[in-house]
Structures are given as C-alpha cells and as structure tokens.
Amino acid sequence: MSNKKPFLTLETAEQIAKQVGTPYHVYDEHGIRETARNLKKAFAWNKGFKEYFAVKATPNPFILKILQEEGCGVDCSSQAELVLSRACGFHGRDIMFSSNETQPGEFRLANELGGIINLDDITLIPTLEEECGIPKTVCVRFNPGGDFSLGNTIMDHPKDAKYGMTESQLLESLRVLKSKGAQEFGIHAFLASNTLTNEYYPHLAEILFNLTVKIKEETGICLSFVNMSGGIGIPYRPEDKENDIFAIGEGVHMAYEKILVPNGLGNVCLFTELGRYMLGKHGALITRAIHEKHTYKEYVGVDACACNLMRPAMYGAYHHITVLGKEDQPACKMVDVVGSLCENNDKFAIDRMLPEIKPGDLLNIHDTGAHGFSMGYNYNGKLRSAEILLHADNSFDLIRRAETLQDYFATFDFTDFQFE
Numbered sequence: 302m303s304n305k306k307p308f309l310t311l312e313t314a315e316q317i318a319k320q321v322g323t324p325y326h327v328y329d330e331h332g333i334r335e336t337a338r339n340l341k342k343a344f345a346w347n348k349g350f351k352e353y354f355a356v357k358a359t360p361n362p363f364i365l366k367i368l369q370e371e372g373c374g375v376d377c378s379s380q381a382e383l384v385l386s387r388a389c390g391f392h393g394r395d396i397m398f399s400s401n402e403t404q405p406g407e408f409r410l411a412n413e414l415g416g417i418i419n420l421d422d423i424t425l426i427p428t429l430e431e432e433c434g435i436p437k438t439v440c441v442r443f444n445p446g447g448d449f450s451l452g453n454t455i456m457d458h459p460k461d462a463k464y465g466m467t468e469s470q471l472l473e474s475l476r477v478l479k480s481k482g483a484q485e486f487g488i489h490a491f492l493a494s495n496t497l498t499n500e501y502y503p504h505l506a507e508i509l510f511n512l513t514v515k516i517k518e519e520t521g522i523c524l525s526f527v528n529m530s531g532g533i534g535i536p537y538r539p540e541d542k543e544n545d546i547f548a549i550g551e552g553v554h555m556a557y558e559k560i561l562v563p564n565g566l567g568n569v570c571l572f573t574e575l576g577r578y579m580l581g582k583h584g585a586l587i588t589r590a591i592h593e594k595h596t597y598k599e600y601v602g603v604d605a606c607a608c609n610l611m612r613p614a615m616y617g618a619y620h621h622i623t624v625l626g627k628e629d630q631p632a633c634k635m636v637d638v639v640g641s642l643c644e645n646n647d648k649f650a651i652d653r654m655l656p657e658i659k660p661g662d663l664l665n666i667h668d669t670g671a672h673g674f675s676m677g678y679n680y681n682g683k684l685r686s687a688e689i690l691l692h693a694d695n696s697f698d699l700i701r702r703a704e705t706l707q708d709y710f711a712t713f714d715f716t717d718f719q720f721e
C-alpha cells in the first residue's frame with residue numbers, strides 16, 4: 302500500500318475546480334513553510350547559512366514571497382528570473398546568479414541588483430569585466446570531472462556535465478579576479494541531481510571543503526562562502542526512503558569541523574540552492590479523467606498532458622497518482638494514464654495499478670511542485686494551467702490564471718488574421 306497521501310481532499314479539489322476548471326497545479330503553503338523552517342534548523346549551526354531557492358523550479362512570485370518570509374534568497378539563471386526576483390523585492394545578497402552560457406546583459410542586471418555572480422567558466426571573466434566591472438564579491442563554479450560516487454554507487458558523471466571549471470581553471474580564476482579587485486570569494490558545485498541519500502551533501506561538502514583549504518594554501522584566499530547548490534531529492538515513489546534533512550545538516554557539520562575549522566576556516570558561510578527539495582512534495586497536478594479506452598491496453602485519458610508536466614515524457618520519471626475520493630479502494634486495475642498530445646510519450650503512468658477510474662474522477666498527480674509547471678510548454682496548442690495556493694486553513698488563492706487562446710495567439714502581431 303502507498304504511504305503517499307495527497308495534501309488536499311476530493312472536496313477541496315472539487316471546490317477549486319469549480320472556480321478555475323481542470324487541470325491545475327496546487328501548492329501546499331503549510332508544507333512549504335515547514336520544509337523551509339526545517340532546512341534552516343538543520344543548518345542553524347552555521348552562522349551565515351542561507352538557502353537560495355532555485356527559481357527555475359517554481360517561478361511564481363507568490364511562492365517566492367513565502368520563501369522570502371522564511372528567510373530564503375533566490376538562485377537565478379536568466380534575465381526573466383532576475384526580473385521576477387526583483388519584482389518580489391529580492392536584492393543584494395538575497396540573489397545568487399548561477400548562469401551558464403550567459404546571455405549578453407545578464408551579468409549587468411545581476412550586478413545592478415547587487416546579486417552574487419557565480420561564474421561558470423574562466424573565459425567569462427573578461428565578459429563580466431566588460432559588462433559591469435569585476436564585483437567586490439564573486440563565486441566560481443567547480444567541476445571535478447570523473448564520476449561522482451558514494452561508496453560503490455556512481456551517482457552522476459561530472460565529466461560529462463557542461464557546468465563549472467576544472468580545479469586549475471578555478472584556482473587561476475580566483476587569482477585573476479583578486480588581481481582585478483575582487484575581495485570576497487565563494488565556490489559552488491552541483492554534482493548529482495535528485496539524490497535520495499543523506500550522504501550526498503556531506504560528501505560534496507568534503508570535496509568543496511578540501512578545495513577551500515587548497516585555495517587558501519595556493520592563493521592565500523580565505524573563502525567567505527561555500528555553495529552546495531541543489532540536488533537533494535524527494536521520494537517520488539511510495540517505496541523511496543525520504544531524506545532526513547537533520548542528518549544531512551549534521552553530516553555537513555562534521556565535515557566542516559573536520560576540515561575547515563582546523564585550517565582556520567571556521568567562518569565560512571554555507572549556502573544551498575535547493576529547488577526540488579523545497580517545493581517538489583508541496584505541489585500536485587489535479588486533472589480530471591475524461592475518457593476510457595479499451596484496445597490492446599487499458600487507457601484512462603485525462604485533461605492534463607505532458608505540456609502541464611513534462612517529467613514523465615522527458616525522463617520516464619515516476620509520479621505517484623492518487624484517485625481522489627478512492628484513497629481506500631484497492632488498486633485492482635492496470636492502466637496507462639494518458640494525455641491528449643499527438644505524441645505517444647504523453648503518458649503520466651504506464652501499467653500502473655490504480656482503483657477503478659471513471660470519467661469525472663479527479664486524479665492527484667503527486668510531487669509536481671518543482672520542475673513541474675515551470676517546464677510547461679505549448680505543443681499542440683495546449684495551454685498552461687492555473688496555479689493555486691492552498692493555505693493552512695484550507696482556503697485557497699489563484700496565484701496564476703490559466704492561459705487563454707488569446708495568450709497563445711498573442712505573438713501573432715498582425716491585423717491580417719482574426720483568432721476568435
């Protein structure tokens with residue numbers, strides 16, 4: 302039996318549907334605040350700890366405001382994310398700019414907002430200098446190459462990742478930046494994604510802390526911060542074991558005491574740029590079953606499609622599904638749950654055991670709070686859904702309206718056609 306429970310009831314889901322239709326993405330404010338508070342508690346031992354929420358995961362100003370109230374900053378990687386963050390009142394050291402293949406003007410904007418610029422490559426130093434001068438504070442992104450392993454398990458392949466620079470490039474970047482007037486430095490690395498283990502951050506921390514010591518020895522620079530970036534995962538599958546953020550915080554603490562403190566680096570601040578961990582569990586895609594089809598397989602057609610949630614189609618990602626109101630019924634029927642795109646990969650679930658689903662039933666697709674709505678697109682002329690914020694008292698607000706056909710046709714800026 303699944304231990305995954307929706308954070309809203311059928312009754313609430315229907316109330317929202319009455320107002321905005323289906324499908325829609327809904328977010329659980331109470332859960333978001335709780336996760337942010339626990340992260341802060343887990344790293345409270347580090348004086349300068351700060352989470353920079355990865356805006357790309359859930360770029361909605363109402364969500365960003367909640368995280369801001371909980372003391373988080375923002376991690377941006379594009380002009381639009383910077384503009385969104387500015388609109389929410391983030392400025393100065395509340396903003397981290399971790400871009401790659403940075404577009405002209407983006408460094409200038411990030412610098413105007415007072416954000417910390419995280420350089421993905423050594424060749425960007427002249428670009429930065431040209432656009433806005435070398436800022437007082439700069440971060441550099443590290444890629445150790447090779448494979449990233451925990452014990453006998455290979456977690457990811459940094460050698461194949463386009464991000465970050467080699468150790469020698471990183472050391473050279475710091476020397477050059479210092480010679481050009483930078484005064485405060487940090488390092489950043491993102492070596493594995495969606496990790497379900499309490500060991501990822503502690504192991505990453507060891508790598509980055511050892512590098513911090515080496516930087517001090519070789520350049521005389523004492524870093525002011527280490528940015529462990531994102532990568533902490535969530536249990537998408539019912540059988541997955543959830544990460545324990547307090548164990549993670551403690552594991553990083555031990556590495557800090559072991560490596561940094563004895564080397565006179567006990568003032569280093571720790572930063573994170575979590576996206577999935579902060580929001581993933583606290584969002585759901587609610588969609589209505591509209592059709593059943595019995596051919597060579599059993600299909601349940603729904604009114605959402607991969608345009609609303611791309612992860613299953615793109616990565617074959619598992620998203621748990623609960624049929625609202627049928628939580629206690631046995632999962633007795635094997636079905637594919639499919640959307641309406643003319644693309645055979647538009648399937649939210651394949652060969653999934655679910656309770657009997659009838660047209661009209663509402664399905665809760667779990668864990669869509671991060672990299673869900675935000676990866677949406679308009680293929681087949683499908684429109685992006687509304688986003689709803691569910692409050693602790695079960696009241697809710699529309700935090701983004703659904704797209705309309707007018708939105709879809711808005712970029713045809715001509716008088717020759719009428720889209721009625």
Ligand SMILES: *Cc1c(COP(=O)(O)O)cnc(C)c1O
Pocket residue numbers: 355357358376378399491494495530531532533574575576577578671
């Ligand atoms: C995507 C991204 C993150 C967030 O990753 P999660 O897997 O959502 O934690 C953080 N930092 C950078 C630079 C990213 O590109």
